[in-house]
Amino acid sequence: MISVGIDVSKGKSTVCILKPGGEVVKPPFEIDHAVEKLDALVSLINSFDEETRVVLEDTGHYHLPVASYLSSHGIFVCCVNALRMKKFCAQSIRRAKTDKIDAVRIASFGITYWSELTKAYDTPDTYAELRFLARQYYQITSILVKAKVNFSNLLDRVMPGISNLLQNNKGNHKLTEFVDRYIHFQALLDMGEKKFTADYCKWAKKMGYRCNERKAAEIYALAQNGIPSLPNSQSVKIAVREAIKMIHSTEESRNTILAQMQILCKTLPKYSVVRDMNCIGDVLAPRIIAEIGDVRRFKNKHALIAYAGIDAPPYQSGTFNASERKISKRGNSYLRKTGYEIMQSLIKHKPADDSVYDFIQKKRSEGKCGKEAMIAGLNKFLRVYYGRVMERYSELYVFRKCIHF
Numbered sequence: 001m002i003s004v005g006i007d008v009s010k011g012k013s014t015v016c017i018l019k020p021g022g023e024v025v026k027p028p029f030e031i032d033h034a035v036e037k038l039d040a041l042v043s044l045i046n047s048f049d050e051e052t053r054v055v056l057e058d059t060g061h062y063h064l065p066v067a068s069y070l071s072s073h074g075i076f077v078c079c080v081n082a083l084r085m086k087k088f089c090a091q092s093i094r095r096a097k098t099d100k101i102d103a104v105r106i107a108s109f110g111i112t113y114w115s116e117l118t119k120a121y122d123t124p125d126t127y128a129e130l131r132f133l134a135r136q137y138y139q140i141t142s143i144l145v146k147a148k149v150n151f152s153n154l155l156d157r158v159m160p161g162i163s164n165l166l167q168n169n170k171g172n173h174k175l176t177e178f179v180d181r182y183i184h185f186q187a188l189l190d191m192g193e194k195k196f197t198a199d200y201c202k203w204a205k206k207m208g209y210r211c212n213e214r215k216a217a218e219i220y221a222l223a224q225n226g227i228p229s230l231p232n233s234q235s236v237k238i239a240v241r242e243a244i245k246m247i248h249s250t251e252e253s254r255n256t257i258l259a260q261m262q263i264l265c266k267t268l269p270k271y272s273v274v275r276d277m278n279c280i281g282d283v284l285a286p287r288i289i290a291e292i293g294d295v296r297r298f299k300n301k302h303a304l305i306a307y308a309g310i311d312a313p314p315y316q317s318g319t320f321n322a323s324e325r326k327i328s329k330r331g332n333s334y335l336r337k338t339g340y341e342i343m344q345s346l347i348k349h350k351p352a353d354d355s356v357y358d359f360i361q362k363k364r365s366e367g368k369c370g371k372e373a374m375i376a377g378l379n380k381f382l383r384v385y386y387g388r389v390m391e392r393y394s395e396l397y398v399f400r401k402c403i404h405f
Contacts, residue, residue: 005107134290261286
């Protein structure tokens with residue numbers, strides 16, 4: 001057996017090749033992430049007469065070019081969880097750390113756990129695209145949240161209290177469009193109540209909102225009693241309008257990403273099954289599918305639950321056996337987040353005859369707090385998800401087999 005340990009970094013990697021007993025086949029050397037260099041590594045690996053496995057650490061996205069290239073050339077590649085590799089390397093008494101030392105330790109990991117090494121799962125293109133888009137969706141959502149917080153802070157200083165009278169709802173931007181037009185309470189007061197009311201009704205009608213003189217009167221009264229802490233200056237106008245542009249453009253970007261995720265999901269057999277589940281619409285369905293990926297890669301439902309990081313590993317020593325255990329949180333945090341949103345949706349809509357919602361209510365009746373009940377519900381949801389999707393794939397397999405014969 002030969003273990004090829006690769007310590008991956010941005011744009012380059014350090015490679016070390018070992019045999020059992022620490023025998024060095026090739027001492028640590030550097031390679032760039034270029035076709036010519038990786039081809040040379042492929043040739044070197046294929047030149048060995050013994051079974052050879054490549055081991056590397058799962059390092060975000062830096063390892064992907066190397067892992068995918070070697071896998072495409074038929075080489076066994078194992079991507080090891082970063083935490084597991086860290087704990088293995090921490091066993092050494094010496095705390096020295098260099099790329100060469102790390103490559104040796106990764107190769108040693110391959111020798112030590114040879115029988116446990118699993119070949120990296122070759123993700124189908126659709127799932128890979130979905131996962132990539134999902135990460136972009138979360139990044140853009142994070143930017144959008146910050147943009148909204150910034151806008152809210154500006155409102156408190158130019159139109160304090162206006163968000164209590166006007167809001168952005170799904171499908172419209174009434175609040176931001178109103179602020180974009182008037183910017184500051186002082187602008188309303190300078191117009192006078194009569195002129196403002198007429199202008200507000202004209203604007204509302206043009207934008208497709210309800211023309212309401214009473215609402216205009218409430219806004220004007222708020223302006224009379226409000227105390228803005230920023231002046232009605234050109235600098236403030238620019239800052240407010242740019243904040244509004246940021247919100248609108250970010251929302252448009254997020255919707256574009258989500259639309260592409262929906263298009264990809266509709267090509268998958270499981271999409272209709274997932275959409276039929278209660279409280280999972282066109283926003284949550286692509287996200288949960290993107291995070292779980294191809295469910296067939298999990299050997300059972302328990303593996304999927306562990307992947308989500310909501311499993312509670314047993315803790316027993318001697319006569320002690322822990323009865324209260326916490327979830328591991330060693331899994332896909334985005335999957336937990338999306339699953340938590342699904343549980344919130346179930347609690348909000350209270351669907352009848354839904355096994356997951358009923359399970360949440362059961363746990364609550366047993367004295368579990370809201371969060372514990374939701375985690376238990378998510379555990380139940382993933383078991384149901386696994387069963388239904390696997391059943392769908394089984395049906396398709398039988399159907400295709402019948403057609404073939």
